[in-house]
Every structure is written in C-alpha cells, then in structure tokens.
Amino acid sequence: MPELPEVETTVAGLRSVLQGSILTRVEPRRADLRFPIPVDLRQRLTGATVTGLSRRAKYGLIETDRGDMMIFHLGMSGRWRIDPAEIGAHDHLLLETAPRESRQGHLLSLNDPRRFGSLDLVRSDAWRAYAPFTRMGPEPLGPDFDAVRLAAALRGKATSIKAALLDQRIVAGLGNIYVCEALNMAGIAPTRPAGKISRPRLTLLVEAIRDVLSAAIVAGGSTLRDYARPDGELGYFSKQWRVYGREGEPCLCGGTVLRRVDGGRSTFFCPKCQN
Numbered sequence: 001m002p003e004l005p006e007v008e009t010t011v012a013g014l015r016s017v018l019q020g021s022i023l024t025r026v027e028p029r030r031a032d033l034r035f036p037i038p039v040d041l042r043q044r045l046t047g048a049t050v051t052g053l054s055r056r057a058k059y060g061l062i063e064t065d066r067g068d069m070m071i072f073h074l075g076m077s078g079r080w081r082i083d084p085a086e087i088g089a090h091d092h093l094l095l096e097t098a099p100r101e102s103r104q105g106h107l108l109s110l111n112d113p114r115r116f117g118s119l120d121l122v123r124s125d126a127w128r129a130y131a132p133f134t135r136m137g138p139e140p141l142g143p144d145f146d147a148v149r150l151a152a153a154l155r156g157k158a159t160s161i162k163a164a165l166l167d168q169r170i171v172a173g174l175g176n177i178y179v180c181e182a183l184n185m186a187g188i189a190p191t192r193p194a195g196k197i198s199r200p201r202l203t204l205l206v207e208a209i210r211d212v213l214s215a216a217i218v219a220g221g222s223t224l225r226d227y228a229r230p231d232g233e234l235g236y237f238s239k240q241w242r243v244y245g246r247e248g249e250p251c252l253c254g255g256t257v258l259r260r261v262d263g264g265r266s267t268f269f270c271p272k273c274q275n
Helices: 004-018 041-045 124-129 147-154 161-166 176-186 199-218
Strands: 023-028 050-056 059-064 068-073 079-082 091-097 107-111 118-123 258-262 265-269
Touching: 004 050, 004 059, 004 079, 004 091, 004 107, 004 199, 023 041, 041 068, 041 118, 059 124, 068 124, 118 124, 147 161, 147 199, 161 176, 176 199, 176 265
Parallel strands: none
Antiparallel strands: 023 091, 050 059, 059 068, 068 118, 079 107, 091 107, 258 265
C-alpha cells in the first residue's frame, strides 16, 4: 500500500503538471472504487483551474478555483499516470489539462487495479471536517508532532508501540514499512508496551520517524507491488531498508533481522538492538 512518502511524492509529481492548469476533461470511467465516486464530479471540476495540491496523511488533495477540492486515496495499488501511452481497463479517472503559455497540456489517469482507492469531492473551506480527517492525529512531519504530544497520546496504553503508531488517531499517515524502519532506527522493540516508553526514547523515536520519512520522500518512496511515481519512475527507498523485507539478513548492529506476524501484518525487527 502506498504510504505517506509515496503519496507525498505523488502529489509533488501531480503539482508539476496540474498547478495552475485548467481541467478541460474530467471523466470517471466507472461509478465507484472502494466507495461511490461523486456523481457530480465531472460537472463540478470540468473547466475549473487547479489552484493547489497538498497531502493529509495518505490522502492527496487537489483544490480548484471553484471552491471544490478533490480528495483521493491510492488504496492498495493505486497510482497516477501522466500522459500514459494507452488507456486500459484499470484507468478509472481521466483528467486532461489545456495548454497554457509555454506549458503543454497533459492527460492524467488514476490507475487502480484492485479498486481499494477512493475519490471524493468536498468544499475547500470544509476539508478539515472531512470524516476520515476528523479522527486523525498530527502529521509526523508537521510542527504538532513531538515527544511531549506523543507521550500524552500513548499514556496508559498497553498495546504495542508498533500497533499504536499504526493507529491514525495517534499519528496520521504512518504505515507498516516506515514504522518498522523507524522503530529499528530508534532501537525500540515493536512489542514494547506503548505507554511504558520513556520520554528520552520517545524523543529518539520522533526523530527516527521524521528521518525515515524524509529520506523516503527524497528517494521517491519505496517500490512495493505496483507503486510508481506519476512520471513512471520507481521509488528507490527500498534499497535503504534497514529491516523491512530483510528477514534472515544482518542488521546494521550485527544482529539478524527477524520477522513476526501481528494482526495479519509482517513485523521486521532486530532483537539484538531493539529492546
């Protein structure tokens, strides 16, 4: 599943071709993905100018001059394609932009073979009240995420620190790959009770989360299943993975990476340096 760095990379790629462009064609090619696509999506966005692109957790936000914002989620296998050579059965939304000044127009497609993604449309001044966002914690790369706030959110929790970090109410946008990586970087066992981690260790964890996400964004995300950037290039952060997907291989500390399954998810960790 595309996680925060992949969505951030996707938004940056879309921004390069959509920012300031007029949408001359908005064509949903089916009625739903994971949820129904708004029936008035075409009417409300065709002819609109894109005024901004941003991200909230694992969602991308596309704002227009009509006061409408399209919110997309890539689900398990979704990705945007810019000027694809051909349109296939899994291209479920087409956006076309008009040429302007020295810039050419583009055709973009939202491709989602497994259809676990979503498309929605809200008013730009009300996006913070969008139902999934109202339950989310702070952005891990934002100013509201620090050891003090994390300690408060974890206080009294007996659940494992890994499960807590995957809870979007604690911190928004973290997924399995980057939680495994950050816990290894911070030297914290994924099974340690979340409410019993000291403030100094939480400070190291916050720094590790920021560092691993920032490095992944620079690398264009991780290549996992069908993920690719909008320009078709693959993300290369997988080449920097410390533990994820490396069961039986050596950890940087000299220990051996192990794998366990928790709640249907694989957890990769090193018992030598994570405690």
